[in-house]
Amino acid sequence: MNKPEARTRIQERNRAAILDAGLDVFSQFGFRGATLDQIAEAAGLSKPNLLYYFPSKESVYETLLQELLHTWLDPLRAMRPEGDAVGEILGYVRRKLEMSRDYPRESRLFANEILQGAPRIMPALTGELRDLVNDKAAVIRGWSAAGRIATIDPHHLIFSIWALTQHYADFDVQVQAVLGPGDPYPAATAYLEQLFRRLLTG
Amino acid sequence: MNKPEARTRIQERNRAAILDAGLDVFSQFGFRGATLDQIAEAAGLSKPNLLYYFPSKESVYETLLQELLHTWLDPLRAMRPEGDAVGEILGYVRRKLEMSRDYPRESRLFANEILQGAPRIMPALTGELRDLVNDKAAVIRGWSAAGRIATIDPHHLIFSIWALTQHYADFDVQVQAVLGPGDPYPAATAYLEQLFRRLLTG
DNA sequence: ACTTGATTTGACCATTCGGTCAAAGCAACG
DNA sequence: CGTTGCTTTGACCGAATGGTCAAATCAAGT
Numbered sequence: 380m381n382k383p384e385a386r387t388r389i390q391e392r393n394r395a396a397i398l399d400a401g402l403d404v405f406s407q408f409g410f411r412g413a414t415l416d417q418i419a420e421a422a423g424l425s426k427p428n429l430l431y432y433f434p435s436k437e438s439v440y441e442t443l444l445q446e447l448l449h450t451w452l453d454p455l456r457a458m459r460p461e462g463d464a465v466g467e468i469l470g471y472v473r474r475k476l477e478m479s480r481d482y483p484r485e486s487r488l489f490a491n492e493i494l495q496g497a498p499r500i501m502p503a504l505t506g507e508l509r510d511l512v513n514d515k516a517a518v519i520r521g522w523s524a525a526g527r528i529a530t531i532d533p534h535h536l537i538f539s540i541w542a543l544t545q546h547y548a549d550f551d552v553q554v555q556a557v558l559g560p561g562d563p564y565p566a567a568t569a570y571l572e573q574l575f576r577r578l579l580t581g
Numbered sequence: 582m583n584k585p586e587a588r589t590r591i592q593e594r595n596r597a598a599i600l601d602a603g604l605d606v607f608s609q610f611g612f613r614g615a616t617l618d619q620i621a622e623a624a625g626l627s628k629p630n631l632l633y634y635f636p637s638k639e640s641v642y643e644t645l646l647q648e649l650l651h652t653w654l655d656p657l658r659a660m661r662p663e664g665d666a667v668g669e670i671l672g673y674v675r676r677k678l679e680m681s682r683d684y685p686r687e688s689r690l691f692a693n694e695i696l697q698g699a700p701r702i703m704p705a706l707t708g709e710l711r712d713l714v715n716d717k718a719a720v721i722r723g724w725s726a727a728g729r730i731a732t733i734d735p736h737h738l739i740f741s742i743w744a745l746t747q748h749y750a751d752f753d754v755q756v757q758a759v760l761g762p763g764d765p766y767p768a769a770t771a772y773l774e775q776l777f778r779r780l781l782t783g
Numbered sequence: 784a785c786t787t788g789a790t791t792t793g794a795c796c797a798t799t800c801g802g803t804c805a806a807a808g809c810a811a812c813g
Numbered sequence: 814c815g816t817t818g819c820t821t822t823g824a825c826c827g828a829a830t831g832g833t834c835a836a837a838t839c840a841a842g843t
Contacts, residue, residue, distance in 0.1 A: 389790075389840090407697055412613030415831060427833080428791055436831065487696050490751070494689050494696075495609055497754045504758035512759050529779075534760060535772035539745055542752075546744035549692070552699045556706035557714050558736060570737035574780050577731075581779035591820075617801060629803080630821055638801065784843100791838065800829065808821070813814100 394432050396422040398446075401439045406487035409495055410440050441499060444492065447485050448503055452511055454478065455537075460518045464527035465579050468519075472540055472571055479548035480564050486548035512537055528579040536578075543571055596634050598624040600648075603641045608689035611697055612642050643701060646694065649687050650705050654713055656680065657739075662720045666729035667781050670721070674742055674773055681750035682766050688750035714739055730781040738780075745773055 386394070400421035404413040415436050419429040433439045454474035458467050479486055492500050512534065519533035547554060547567055554563050602623035606615040617638050621631040635641045656676035660669050681688055694702050714736065721735035749756060749769055756765050 387789075393790090408613050409611050409693075409696075410614070412611050412697075414829080416829085425792060426831085427793085430832065431790070434832095490692070491611075491696060493752050493755050494611075494693055495614075497758070501754070501758065504755055508755075509759050531775065532768055532772045535769060538748060538752075538756060538769075539772070539776065542744045542748035543741055546740060546748075550695050550740075550743070552703070553695050553706055553710075554740060556699070556703065557711050557740075566734055567737060567740075570734045570741070573733065573783075574741065574776075577779050577783035578776050581775075581783075589819080595820090616799080618799085627822060628801085629823085632802065633820070636802095786843080787841090789838105789840080792834105792836085794834090794836105796831105796833075798830075798832105801827100803826075804824090806822090806824105808819105810819080811817090813816080 390432070393422075393424065393428075397424070397429055397432055397439060398443060401443055402484045402488060405440055405443060406484040406491060409491040410436075410499075411495075413440075443488060444500055447489060448500070448507070451478075451485070451489065452508065455511060455515060458515055458518065460521065464522040465576065468528070468536075468540075468579060469572060469575055472544065472575055473568065475540060475544040476547065476564070476568060476571060479544050479546075483548035483551060486545050490545065490549045529581045531578065540575075543574075592634070595624075595626065595630075599626070599631055599634055599641060600645060603645055604686045604690060607642055607645060608686040608693060611693040612638075612701075613697075615642075645690060646702055649691060650702070650709070653680075653687070653691065654710065657713060657717060660717055660720065662723065666724040666727075667778065670730070670738075670742075670781060671774060671777055674746065674777055675770065677742060677746040678749065678766070678770060678773060681746050681748075685750035685753060688747050692747065692751045731783045733780065742777075745776075 397418065400418045401413075403421055404418050407413075408417075413436075415426050415429060418436075418439065419426045422429060429439075433442070454471055457474070458471050492498075497504055516533035516537065519528070519531075519536060522528045523530045523533070547563065599620065602620045603615075605623055606620045609615075610619075615638075617628050617631060620638075620641065621628045624631065631641075635644070656673055659676070660673050694700075699706055718735035718739065721730070721733075721738060724730045725732045725735070749765060
């Protein structure tokens, strides 16, 4: 009947095309710098047709942000207190780096939103994100106290994991400009494992 | 006489106000997302008056980018092969982190330009930047070979310094959302020194 | 073939965009 | 005072922007 429920194949396809095109454009130019015409063309639709599936530019953007947050925190959530401490943290680093490699547009979309002051995602940052980080920080602090890893600031450890892994997605063109063409991820993976292993077992 | 040479006090003041306002706006919204009216209002001028001092939106942006690159690479340039290896690298980390703290808008402007694919700064990336990084990478490799620091990938070491230090400027609102209000830099400074010291003396 | 509802589009609208221009304001100096 | 040149602005322009709407097209079932 209506769009939210009971989607036809054509709705499924067009909504997906719009979100994919929106991800392309928003992640590059941010919300304000992106235009509906640009997104519509990238999706292979006319602008009014795009607005048949989404009521506004804002709604496309917010749908993307919402889908993003859902999957963005999964790797952190997967860190289990019962596991091997160093292995759990290194696993998180590896999964996060794989996300940078496989979903760089999502990473850039998030970076753009944060650079603009997080106007539409701030509630999630001070809510869901903050709670999860504090939860995992406590886990890490427990590992430190138990002597399973070195004593370190758990919040800044998490920040450093974000910074290092997302850098390869967000600053990709800079990395490529310096290193030349080629896949930087094998070397990055090895480097980050070395870095965190030394940090945690210092 | 004309603008480039022999500036009056009023020209000096207004050009500075425009560049400062442009830094505010461009660093938040990127080139496409920023508007001249926004910049003019932030600078306390009318739009035509702004365009009396700069011929176009593009010229304001490019002036900012040019000034940025000039100072952005100085801390890396200051790394001297003759000095103490660990001390030189830690000094670079500290200077870079201080730049994030004292000039966060410049960091965000750069991040925005890179996210957009570096359309206006690419030549500098594959030229000046690439050369300097390769030069310093050779220095670091020499330190490793001489046994003065651990064996690490010098390029990714430099990337990791950029990622970790700029994160505190670019993702400031996220850091504050997680940590709550307060200055994160004292703890960040201590954490990064610990991290790199362990990495380099591993 | 006919009907019904989903889909698509061309034309259009108000607003905002970057930028121009002629005229007005203003400071300094003779 | 009057002149000269720097500075500021209101009015304006064409293009692009987000969004609307009625009409046309299409797909599917009968």
